[in-house]
Amino acid sequence: MRFWGWGTDGHDEPLPAGALELLRRELGDAAADATPRPPVALEDVRLPAATLTDQARAALVAAVGEAHVRDDHATRVLHAAGKSYPDLVRLRAGTVPSAPDAVVYPGDHDEVAAVLAACAEHGVAAVPFGGGTSVVGGVEALRGPDHAAVVTVDLARLSFVREVDARSQLATVGAGTTGPEVERLLAEHGLTLGHYPQSFEFSTLGGWVATRSAGQASTGYGRIDDLVAGLRVATPSGTIATSAVPGTAAGPDLRELLVGSEGTLGVITEVTVRVRPRPTTARYEVWALPDLAAGIETLRELRQAGIAPAVSRLSDEEETRLQLAMAGDSSTAKIGRAYLAARGRAHGCTLTLGFEGGADGVADQRARVHPVVRHHGGVALGSRAGEKWRDGRFHGPYLRDELLTRRVLVDTLETATTWGDLLDLYRAVGAAIRRALRDRGTPPLVMCHVSHVYATGASLYFTFVAAQEDGAELEQWHAVKAAAGDAIAAAGGTITHHHAIGRDHAPWLGAEVGPLGLDLLRAAKARLDPTGVLNPGKLVDAGPLPGAG
Amino acid sequence: MRFWGWGTDGHDEPLPAGALELLRRELGDAAADATPRPPVALEDVRLPAATLTDQARAALVAAVGEAHVRDDHATRVLHAAGKSYPDLVRLRAGTVPSAPDAVVYPGDHDEVAAVLAACAEHGVAAVPFGGGTSVVGGVEALRGPDHAAVVTVDLARLSFVREVDARSQLATVGAGTTGPEVERLLAEHGLTLGHYPQSFEFSTLGGWVATRSAGQASTGYGRIDDLVAGLRVATPSGTIATSAVPGTAAGPDLRELLVGSEGTLGVITEVTVRVRPRPTTARYEVWALPDLAAGIETLRELRQAGIAPAVSRLSDEEETRLQLAMAGDSSTAKIGRAYLAARGRAHGCTLTLGFEGGADGVADQRARVHPVVRHHGGVALGSRAGEKWRDGRFHGPYLRDELLTRRVLVDTLETATTWGDLLDLYRAVGAAIRRALRDRGTPPLVMCHVSHVYATGASLYFTFVAAQEDGAELEQWHAVKAAAGDAIAAAGGTITHHHAIGRDHAPWLGAEVGPLGLDLLRAAKARLDPTGVLNPGKLVDAGPLPGAG
Structure with a gap:
């Protein structure tokens, strides 16, 4: 890169x-x-x-x-x-x-x-x-x-797939294998992992596991933490490997202590992942819904009924408005704009649904899903916009480069909470981002989508765009990051749904796991990495953020 | 009790x-x-x-x-x-x-x-x-x-259900609440947990979580570890609570370090569990299959297609033979015996399937499941035997008392592995149990069933019965327990699928998690329980088994 x-x-x-x-x-x-x-x-x-x-x-x-x-x-x-x-x-x-x-x-x-x-x-x-x-x-x-x-x-050299056990839907894959390589090598066996984070083209399996990544199709295939069956990890104190048995009551699950450890406890070298037969059919389609609340209820109902599509992605009113405005003269954009115009442009959300599987399964799932979406006021905008979303699913970061050249601040942040608290969290975080940037004289656009749905709740993914503060780019970023992080912690959301802690979220980890939780992580680190060589300044080791004071 | x-x-x-x-x-x-x-x-x-x-x-x-x-x-x-x-x-x-x-x-x-x-x-x-x-x-x-x-x-006094959030399918329940109380209190909200271990009548939510319990319907509802959203735990070093957010990338999952900690790291006081609407329809039915291998393939196919019934339970040939022999003159037993007789009594397994949900969902699921079972040679034995199994699902331990009075050794042990290794593990453990008891002059009956199925593998639950060795009951038990544990470890199965480690499985935990894994658990314990007051002699603290040397 x-x-x-x-x-x-x-x-x-x-x-x-x-x-x-x-x-x-x-x-x-x-x-x-x-x-x-x-x-x-x-x-x-x-x-x-x-x-x-x-x-x-x-x-x-x-x-x-x-x-x-x-x-x-x-x-x-x-x-x-x-x-x-x-x-x-x-x-x-x-x-x-x-x-x-x-x-x-x-x-x-x-x-x-x-x-x-x-x-x-x-x-x-x-x-x-x-x-x-x-x-x-x-x-x-x-x-x-x-x-x-x-x-x-x-x-990078740990790039391989081996020990494929198709009957058990398991494969052992090197930690340095990139997304495209994972899928290419599994495809030789007719299998897929189904993990597609936006970074897919460059990121690696080991990185996904170390950061508890979620992919764009994780509602269907599961987060990476759901897909890890076993791990091999090198630490300064020796090797630790977890068994890939399907279910066990043999004490605490050490796998879950290593997944998400972000290189602070050890280096993941191999991962035994759950795989599935490659889908033969994919159908992506976009629906318009009256507002965010209706979209959220739709997703909740679909997920709790066990029929949510692999990709289930709901844009809020602002993201919908801006996407349609930028979509030019495509027929979908025209339909979408007509839909919004009929509602006075004050409301309207788009819901992208991506079905994957066998032809019969996809047809059957769509037949179950569509009545639910219609029941909540959904209007089909067709599959062309869905295909377009799918084709461009990894493009966001490229656009960011162009915006940075144009001196535009663009960043994203994400959280999750229960269905019961979702709209409150949505409002609190959006307000914090807007206030922080407005206070600096650079009022932003703030968009949000719900992109990962669970039986008990969902994620929120915010994108915000503002004019850069010339000469104070990092201070400006710090102001909005701190405001959003504080708002998330105050509202009881997680500080990160799939971007991980790293350095930039470390100040809020204590609010989430408590002081004793932090100490427990430090105790694990002290045992595996007694001299602290592994990834200093990350996860439990919070320092000041870039642009702070 | x-x-x-x-x-x-x-x-x-x-x-x-x-x-x-x-x-x-x-x-x-x-x-x-x-x-x-x-x-x-x-x-x-x-x-x-x-x-x-x-x-x-x-x-x-x-x-x-x-x-x-x-x-x-x-x-x-x-x-x-x-x-x-x-x-x-x-x-x-x-x-x-x-x-x-x-x-x-x-x-x-x-x-x-x-x-x-x-x-x-x-x-x-x-x-x-x-x-x-x-x-x-x-x-x-x-x-x-x-x-x-x-x-x-x-x-026992921590018995309550509170903070029911039906929209998010979450409820916070006291750790001391027994199975019947959990279900009775949730039923007031139209909800169920769906966790039915054989100990259901007496065991508690906290005990289930502390031991990573699986219930008889866990193929449908998930193991208790799947049902725990959040925890509150008292330790000698303070309280640790984990957030019930639906998905997070905020570092390692401390919840999974506390689930299965068996009272050695802290005392679980409250659990936020995932709940579901109560099923309105239940249909339990029994099928005959040609042999264990055919039954295993049936379960694998059902689970990997995502349609395995909530209860999916396959008895091996010996368990089937003994159950039919004991079932007296019921019509199901007659049909079953006729089925076996037609096959020379050498083969034949029963598969119990329990469907739960709404009426439409159950009908739909049965319509998908039955062709798969038939494809593998399944013959329907009807629902009467299924209802009978359901009615007696918690009765096993009562029978044990009667057998002990009759000086009969009866015990069970369980393990799990991948589909690819399942039959090898089955043979190895069964042979070890038989050899150990035969060598002591008390040749056993050894039965087994598969009762929890996953996409990647399944559990094996062995029951063995032999004449007690008068005056050497514990030594006899130790001989067979050690032989079975060693066979499981050698074959790469987990030492326990849902009974937990306690004292009796502690000698084999190291084989499963490795010496560094044990050290990591000890480091967590040293941080949370520095003077080691919590449950000595359990989990990481292996002593001699009863009846040893």
């Missing part, structure tokens, strides 16, 4: 026609005059001097071989941070506060273990790195107060 | 007519002549002298009130042990190796916390106690090497 944004060079995704004009119109004067600000060149990124000792480097070379320890400028820049808004703001400006002194590429589980042993012996912090797509600072190359050097452990 | 067995006095469950003759015929001479051996009277049970100091007792009284600290003989006997085979052998003989010095009955979460604080301060071990139905020694009143006294913390 290019260091300053998403995708590879030459893979640009231009803003839809008219989008920029729309944003200027909506965001007001501040955005209207911004001249484009492209990222600096790679060679102009200033890195801290490398501090790895010769002895430490020699130990790493002994672990993985000379060819797999790299410390050239480009490699260090590409592993300095992830893809969060503050990461990109800093990378585009060529000023990164930290970078790995070297990047090591172990080739198997034992080499990962050897790297960790070398790090522990030489006092070098180790940052596990899959696709590097964290949007919460999870892969930022922090060394912490106790280590004089930091290396990134890139798991 | 009566101290020496199951149920209340006057609630006897006589053996089916002819059962005893059948067992004598099958088990041979050793069982033929056994004269009945009734349990001793309560007053004849010999207890160790109580060792609680006056200061410690005063601290407990301060925590819960004088009326809720009891140390009379009957109370101590009733809390001395659970309901495992070695427990009952010893209780019936009036010789219990350990008993609580007192039993305390806290009335709410804060009183539980106060009890634990008093225990920690005065060096008194504390054994959490729900229904007392553990079959793995989980509630045996062990004090461990570091404590001079032990009290049992009986949670």
Whole structure:
């Protein structure tokens, strides 16, 4: 990936026609005059001097071989941070506060273990790195107060699928395998994992598991935590592996302590995942619903009846309005706008439903779902818009790059709560985001969708867009991030539904798990990583956010 | 419950007519002549002298009130042990190796916390106690090497349902609420939990959660670990509560560290559970299948298609043969025997399917399930046998009492593995049980059923019956338990699918989670229970089994 944004060079995704004009119109004067600000060149990124000792480097070379320890400028820049808004703001400006002194590429589980042993012996912090797509600072190359050097452990070479047991719907997959590779290799066996986060093209299975990822089709296939049957993890204290038995009462579930541990307890090297036969039929369609509340009730009813489609995604009124405004002159957009116009444009939400499975199963599921949607006032807008959503499902991050060049702040954050509390949480977080940015003179657009539904509740995914505060981009981001995080904690939502904690959500983890919960996580870390080499400054180790004070 | 067995006095469950003759015929001479051996009277049970100091007792009284600290003989006997085979052998003989010095009955979460604080301060071990139905020694009143006294913390007063959120399908329930009370209180809201372990009449929600229980309908409703949304736990280091959000990426899942912790990390006081509308229709039916392998393939196909009935229970050939032999002259038994006779009695398995839900849903599900069963050679035996199974679903433990009086060893053990390994595990464990008992001159009957099915595998539940070795009942039990445990570990099954670890499975936990896994559990315990007052000798704290050397 290019260091300053998403995708590879030459893979640009231009803003839809008219989008920029729309944003200027909506965001007001501040955005209207911004001249484009492209990222600096790679060679102009200033890195801290490398501090790895010769002895430490020699130990790493002994672990993985000379060819797999790299410390050239480009490699260090590409592993300095992830893809969060503050990461990109800093990378585009060529000023990164930290970078790995070297990047090591172990080739198997034992080499990962050897790297960790070398790090522990030489006092070098180790940052596990899959696709590097964290949007919460999870892969930022922090060394912490106790280590004089930091290396990134890139798991790209752990890319494989083996031990496929189709009868048991299980496969063992290397942690460094990217989304497309997972699906390509499983497809050879007629199988799928069905995990499609927006980062799918670049992120890895190990990263998904380490961050408790949810995919766009997780309502159907389950979150990654539902799909993990067993794990193999290298830690500075040895290897820990969990059994892939289907059900057990053999004490606490250590798998669930390792899933979501974000590289702070160990490095996941292999995952035994639950797989399924590849779907032969996919049908994506869009419906219009009278308002967000009606859409939420629709999703609740579908999920509690056990018939929610694999993709079940409800845009709020604002997201619907802006999507239709940007959708140009397609027939779906026209129908949608007509629908809204008939309602005075004050209301109206779109619901995207993606059915996947065998032909009979999809037909049967649609026949059960449609009456429920209609009962709540749903009007079919057809499948063309659904297919379009599916085709563009991974495009969001590309657009972000273009907006950043146009000096537009764009970020997302997500939470979840019970059905009973969902609308209250929705209002509280939206209000906090709007207030924080309005108070800084950059009133935002705030959109939201519900994209993961459970029997007991659902997620909320907010996107907000505002004119950048020139010269105070990080302070502006910090203000809105802090306001939203506080609002989520106050309303009892989770601080993150699928982006993980990393560095950017760490200040709120204590509110969610309590002080004793934090201590319990620290006790686990002390046992597995007694010298604290693994991913300092993340998860239980909250420091100040970028742009703070 | 009566101290020496199951149920209340006057609630006897006589053996089916002819059962005893059948067992004598099958088990041979050793069982033929056994004269009945009734349990001793309560007053004849010999207890160790109580060792609680006056200061410690005063601290407990301060925590819960004088009326809720009891140390009379009957109370101590009733809390001395659970309901495992070695427990009952010893209780019936009036010789219990350990008993609580007192039993305390806290009335709410804060009183539980106060009890634990008093225990920690005065060096008194504390054994959490729900229904007392553990079959793995989980509630045996062990004090461990570091404590001079032990009290049992009986949670019977924590019996309530509150904060029912029907929209979110969530309810908060007291840990001491028994199965019938859970269902009675939820029924007032039109809801059900759907958790029916064989111990249902006496066991409690807190006990289910602490032991990762599975119910007889868990294929439909999910294991208790699937049904727990949030927890509140009192520990000697403070309270830990987990949020009931439906999905989160906020780090490791601490809930899953507390579920299955068997009272060694804390005392569960409240559980927020997932609930559902009560089913309006239930249809239980029995099918005959050609053999175990065909039945397993049937269950696998049903589960992987997402249509397995709530109760999906497959008896192996031996269990089928014995059940039909004992079923007398019912029409189902006649049909079943005719089916077996036509196959030379060498093969044939019964499959019990229990459908629950709305009338339409049940009809629809049956219409999907039946062709699959028929495809694998299934022949319908009708619903009468299914209803009979349902009516007697909690009766097993009552029969055990009668067999013990008749000097018959009867015990059960359970495991689980992937579909791919299931038949190998079945053969290995069955062979180990048979060999161990044959080697002692008491050849057994060994039956098995598959009763919990998952997409990736299933459970195996073995029942074995043999003539008791007079005067060496515990040594005999130890021989077969050790042989079965070793066979399970060698074959990669879990040492327990739903009975938990307790004391009796602790020697095999290390084989399942590895030495570092054990250390991780010990680190969690050291943080939450630094002086080790909670349930010594259980889970991570393996001692010798009853009857060992």
